[in-house]
Amino acid sequence: MMKALTLLVTLVASVSLVAQQPDRKQPPPLGPAPALKLPAIQKHQLSNGLAVWIVEHHEVPLAQINLIVRSGSAADPIGKYGVGSLTAAMLDEGAGARSSLEFADAVEFLGANLSTSSSFDASSIRMSVPVSKLAEALPLMSDVALRPSFPATELDRLRKERLTSLLQARDNAGALVQLAFPRIVFGPTHRYGTSANGLPATIEALTVDDLKTFYRSHFRPDNATLLVVGDLTLSTALPMLEQAFGGWKADGMVSLVAAVPNAPQLTTRQIYLVDKPEAAQSQIRIGWVGVSRATPDYAVLEVLNTILGGSFTSRLNQNLREKNGYAYGASSGFDRRLSAGPFVAAAGVQTDKTADALREFFNELNGILTPVPADELAKARSYVALGFPGEFETTGDMARKLEELVVYNLPDTTFSNFVPSVTAVTAADLQRAAARFIQPERMAVVVVGDLKLIEGPIRALNLGPITHVPVDNLFR
Amino acid sequence: MTRLTHNVLIVALAVMLAGSALPAQSPALSGQTPALSVPYTQFTLPNGLNVILHRDTSVPVVAVNLWYHVGSANERVGRTGFAHLFEHVMFEGSMHVPEGSFDTWLEAAGANNNGSTNTDRTNYYIDLPANALELALFLESDRMGFLLDDKAPGKVDGQRDVVKNEKRQSVDNQPYGQAFVELSSLLYPPGHPYSWPVIGSMEDLTAASFEDVARFFRTYYVPNNASLVIAGDIDLANTRKLVEKWFDDVARGKPVEPLATPTAVLDGVKRKTITDRVQLPRLYLAWHTPGLLKPGDATMDMVANLLSSGKNSRLYRRLVYDLQIAQDVAAFQQSQALGSNFIIMATARPGQDLGKIQAVIDEELDQLRAEAPGGREMTRALNQTEASFYRNMERVGGFGGKADQLNAYFKAAGTPDFFDQDLARYRTVTAAEVQAAVGRYLPKDRRVELSVIPGDKK
Numbered sequence: 001m002m003k004a005l006t007l008l009v010t011l012v013a014s015v016s017l018v019a020q021q022p023d024r025k026q027p028p029p030l031g032p033a034p035a036l037k038l039p040a041i042q043k044h045q046l047s048n049g050l051a052v053w054i055v056e057h058h059e060v061p062l063a064q065i066n067l068i069v070r071s072g073s074a075a076d077p078i079g080k081y082g083v084g085s086l087t088a089a090m091l092d093e094g095a096g097a098r099s100s101l102e103f104a105d106a107v108e109f110l111g112a113n114l115s116t117s118s119s120f121d122a123s124s125i126r127m128s129v130p131v132s133k134l135a136e137a138l139p140l141m142s143d144v145a146l147r148p149s150f151p152a153t154e155l156d157r158l159r160k161e162r163l164t165s166l167l168q169a170r171d172n173a174g175a176l177v178q179l180a181f182p183r184i185v186f187g188p189t190h191r192y193g194t195s196a197n198g199l200p201a202t203i204e205a206l207t208v209d210d211l212k213t214f215y216r217s218h219f220r221p222d223n224a225t226l227l228v229v230g231d232l233t234l235s236t237a238l239p240m241l242e243q244a245f246g247g248w249k250a251d252g253m254v255s256l257v258a259a260v261p262n263a264p265q266l267t268t269r270q271i272y273l274v275d276k277p278e279a280a281q282s283q284i285r286i287g288w289v290g291v292s293r294a295t296p297d298y299a300v301l302e303v304l305n306t307i308l309g310g311s312f313t314s315r316l317n318q319n320l321r322e323k324n325g326y327a328y329g330a331s332s333g334f335d336r337r338l339s340a341g342p343f344v345a346a347a348g349v350q351t352d353k354t355a356d357a358l359r360e361f362f363n364e365l366n367g368i369l370t371p372v373p374a375d376e377l378a379k380a381r382s383y384v385a386l387g388f389p390g391e392f393e394t395t396g397d398m399a400r401k402l403e404e405l406v407v408y409n410l411p412d413t414t415f416s417n418f419v420p421s422v423t424a425v426t427a428a429d430l431q432r433a434a435a436r437f438i439q440p441e442r443m444a445v446v447v448v449g450d451l452k453l454i455e456g457p458i459r460a461l462n463l464g465p466i467t468h469v470p471v472d473n474l475f476r
Numbered sequence: 477m478t479r480l481t482h483n484v485l486i487v488a489l490a491v492m493l494a495g496s497a498l499p500a501q502s503p504a505l506s507g508q509t510p511a512l513s514v515p516y517t518q519f520t521l522p523n524g525l526n527v528i529l530h531r532d533t534s535v536p537v538v539a540v541n542l543w544y545h546v547g548s549a550n551e552r553v554g555r556t557g558f559a560h561l562f563e564h565v566m567f568e569g570s571m572h573v574p575e576g577s578f579d580t581w582l583e584a585a586g587a588n589n590n591g592s593t594n595t596d597r598t599n600y601y602i603d604l605p606a607n608a609l610e611l612a613l614f615l616e617s618d619r620m621g622f623l624l625d626d627k628a629p630g631k632v633d634g635q636r637d638v639v640k641n642e643k644r645q646s647v648d649n650q651p652y653g654q655a656f657v658e659l660s661s662l663l664y665p666p667g668h669p670y671s672w673p674v675i676g677s678m679e680d681l682t683a684a685s686f687e688d689v690a691r692f693f694r695t696y697y698v699p700n701n702a703s704l705v706i707a708g709d710i711d712l713a714n715t716r717k718l719v720e721k722w723f724d725d726v727a728r729g730k731p732v733e734p735l736a737t738p739t740a741v742l743d744g745v746k747r748k749t750i751t752d753r754v755q756l757p758r759l760y761l762a763w764h765t766p767g768l769l770k771p772g773d774a775t776m777d778m779v780a781n782l783l784s785s786g787k788n789s790r791l792y793r794r795l796v797y798d799l800q801i802a803q804d805v806a807a808f809q810q811s812q813a814l815g816s817n818f819i820i821m822a823t824a825r826p827g828q829d830l831g832k833i834q835a836v837i838d839e840e841l842d843q844l845r846a847e848a849p850g851g852r853e854m855t856r857a858l859n860q861t862e863a864s865f866y867r868n869m870e871r872v873g874g875f876g877g878k879a880d881q882l883n884a885y886f887k888a889a890g891t892p893d894f895f896d897q898d899l900a901r902y903r904t905v906t907a908a909e910v911q912a913a914v915g916r917y918l919p920k921d922r923r924v925e926l927s928v929i930p931g932d933k934k
Contacts (some may be wrong), residue, residue, distance in 0.1 A: 001734055004502065007711065021721075021725070022614070022617070022721050023617060023726065024571075024572035025572065025616070026612055027614055027615075028610040028611055028614050030585060030607050030608050030610070031607040031609060032607060033586065033605050033608075034536030034605055034607060034709070035536075037536075047633050047646075052682050059534050059870065060866050060867075060870050061866060062863075062866050062867065062870070085503070097755050101787055101788055101793070101797070104786055104787040104788055105786075105856065108785075108786050108788070108856050108859070108860055109852070109855065109856045109859060111859035111860055111862055111863030113863070113867075128863075128867065129863070130862075130863055130866060157797070159799065160825070161803065164756075164803045164826065165803075167537075167826065168651070168754075168755055168756065168803070169821075170610055171651035171753065171754045171755055172650070173649060174649075178573065190796050200536060224904050232584050235686050277753075278753060278932075278933050279649055280644040280648035280649040281641070281644045281645055281648075281649045311580045311582050312579050312583070313576070313580050318576075321638055321641075322576070322634065323636075323639050324637075325634055325636075325637025325640075325641065326637075326641070327638075327641050327645075328638060328641040328642040328644075328646075329646045331868065344605055347670070348641075348645045348649065349641070350641055350644055350645075351642070351854065371595055378584070379580060379584040380583075382583070382584050382586055383583040383584065383586055383715050385586065385604075386585065386586020386605050386608075387586045387587070389535055389536055389537065389605070390535060390588075390603065390605075392535065393534070393535050393537070393871055393872070394870035394871055394872065396870075428784070434644075
């Protein structure tokens with residue numbers, strides 16, 4: 001059997017000698033990288049002043065329409081955390097003349113996808129639809145944006161759904177750490193310290209009036225932008241958009257939302273433990289208050305984080321996964337919002353290696369403070385800069401990129417300037433930024449896992465004072 | 477962000493080829509939209525490697541997508557999880573690529589890459605700027621032709637630990653994570669290639685040896701058992717030359733015999749209850765259904781759509797919207813080469829019991845058995861499906877992009893540009909066929925009924 005196989009190999013090899021022989025001694029040289037070519041953003045205003053941005057994208061007969069309202073969960077009043085998120089979720093639960101079920105049927109019948117959601121910084125209605133159905137779909141979208149009816153029965157249904165989801169979060173170490181980490185870094189009163197959806201007590205108490213108040217204050221044409229990307233032209237799209245959204249009038253007074261203040265920075269390293277008996281892995285989060293989207297160090301931090309934990313070959317992933325096998329993956333990231341969001345380094349690690357993994361996390365967080373070798377810097381710069389054009393591929397991708405400009409009030413040149421600014425990042429830039437934004441001796445360490453197995457070894461590391469956080473505290 | 481994982485995609489093929497589900501006639505999107513077509517060039521190298529090229533210059537990116545026609549179904553008892561463990565080893569370097577350099581060189585070129593394993597195939601992709609195509613061809617050909625060097629045994633040990641943590645993260649530490657492991661062993665007799673999970677067992681992962689790796693590589697990772705799609709901003713003639721340059725010296729292997737496995741059947745109801753550290757009970761019902769692209773496969777996708785896609789779908793509306801006794805419900809046709817499974821799962825609301833939920837599900841299945849669905853319901857599902865076909869054609873690379881779909885169709889249908897024929901499967905399903913399929917494939921007296929209830933972890 002083996003003999004036959006060998007014979008075949010010989011035969012094929014002799015044939016291929018005639019062909020061009022590859023040189024496998026080193027990787028092939030690469031030609032010059034393609035430049036980023038961005039299509040023009042065509043900016044207009046409807047008769048009511050609503051800003052409309054259109055990007056033509058003639059590849060697949062689809063249109064992506066995103067209405068972005070520049071207020072999100074960060075605009076939730078104290079005591080009503082979750083109202084912005086629930087308002088967004090309720091927009092398509094009855095709108096115009098249609099009930100929740102009628103509306104869903106109408107959208108699906110057109111082959112459209114329509115979603116309503118919110119982040120801390122914005123609320124969004126996003127629709128993807130075959131261009132042949134755009135004229136029929138736009139009135140549905142404008143019903144959701146302009147004429148939501150907020151039926152009480154639907155609110156009660158969504159409320160129960162959200163309360164049940166929070167109950168289910170107790171099952172999952174990953175869900176628990178998502179609640180615990182921001183609570184610890186930002187505290188219980190700063191808006192970023194509580195999940196956008198809110199917690200049981202506030203969700204229980206929210207009323208239809210609360211939602212209508214949030215809606216009236218923020219969903220208005222002078223606080224919104226309509227983004228249109230797809231297989232259409234300006235001249236065909238504008239009349240349809242005018243008809244659907246041109247009659248939208250602001251109601252009452254403008255209530256421009258100021259960004260929430262930055263949370264006070266952490267000062268000493270502390271360890272917080274949440275018990276999850278029998279957990280096969282411990283969920284680890286290490287971090288503190290990071291930076292806002294407006295940071296002048298945006299490009300520098302992209303490169304810095306790529307090296308630390310933002311790519312497969314990053315130091316954290318190489319250490320915890322490839323070198324030590326403690327984890328399936330490890331990562332880090334800056335969540336940049338209108339105000340300073342969290343910086344976090346994260347992994348799920350096998351229970352019996354939890355303390356070892358924490359030690360390696362801090363080896364890497366400390367290691368990034370020393371000068372980064374030139375080849376590692378070059379690799380990270382190239383990875384970020386050369387991968388950037390791929391972020392504009394689909395109608396949905398393009399619309400999401402435009403959202404960044406709208407929500408963070410960035411100039412149109414943001415994207416064309418990004419690649420040159422990444423390419424210009426130096427090792428000195430990285431060291432300066434790391435010294436300021438990565439201070440391991442001041443970070444919070446949050447671990448959700450089986451404390452009877454992991455607490456002793458964690459204590460032995462002597463990282464800092466240890467606090468037990470009861471699971472119930474994460475839900476109030 | 478970026479790849480941080482080489483993952484197992486158990487239902488990738490089903491999702492890719494089906495999206496959701498669909499039905500027939502009336503004022504559909506069809507007629508107003510052109511036929512779906514992805515033009516391609518195809519050739520086969522002397523060593524048997526199938527090559528498919530597709531040019532799309534919308535962004536200056538190239539997707540290199542390589543399928544090996546081997547999955548967990550090709551494993552033997554005692555070595556479950558091996559196909560996926562092997563997939564991990566493929567990223568650890570090869571004879572001319574030092575350990576770690578595979579990813580380092582690709583990232584330096586601005587590329588992203590990943591791989592996944594399911595029951596029937598293992599796929600790998602590299603998405604990269606158009607100027608770096610040759611780097612991907614060098615790396616793919618080197619690991620196809622020259623994976624095993626003297627460092628390989630250590631790489632197997634390293635990835636064994638990573639894969640065990642993947643299992644801990646995606647199965648052991650997930651609520652209800654054991655349910656699909658149980659479903660596989662309840663649906664299939666011992667020894668059937670679908671009776672074990674793709675991720676395998678800890679014991680089998682521990683037992684896997686370097687000799688296993690070497691044998692698996694020689695048996696399955698041969699050019700005549702693989703297909704390579706290159707899609708994106710390419711010059712067709714030049715790309716063909718580059719493929720010949722890099723892959724011609726990879727040796728052909730012995731032919732891989734297709735798996736001859738008897739169709740699995742259930743001759744009664746198989747009931748089981750397991751406990752997990754969860755707050756709420758969850759019910760799973762499962763049946764055997766026609767295999768990928770077989771007659772009835774698209775019909776069952778349509779059944780799934782009618783049952784659980786959207787607020788007006790029959791099970792969602794009854795269980796979640798009207799009665800509010802379930803937190804969620806999902807129905808899907810998990811299409812696989814050797815035979816598919818149709819699965820319904822629903823999680824009880826606090827204080828509700830699974831018996832009531834099961835009774836409502838059976839009422840709704842009885843209703844579909846008794847009466848064909850209406851025209852608007854069918855058209856709504858078809859329109860959703862048609863639109864999903866367009867959305868699936870927007871992206872060239874990654875899992876589920878055009879390159880991956882061309883490979884999926886090539887393996888399952890024998891032709892890469894099967895997009896329009898695939899959509900036609902759904903356009904031609906009739907309401908009467910839906911009704912008949914529920915009667916034939918979803919019998920109440922031959923199925924698996926699995927309950928996961930709160931308790932200690934099993």
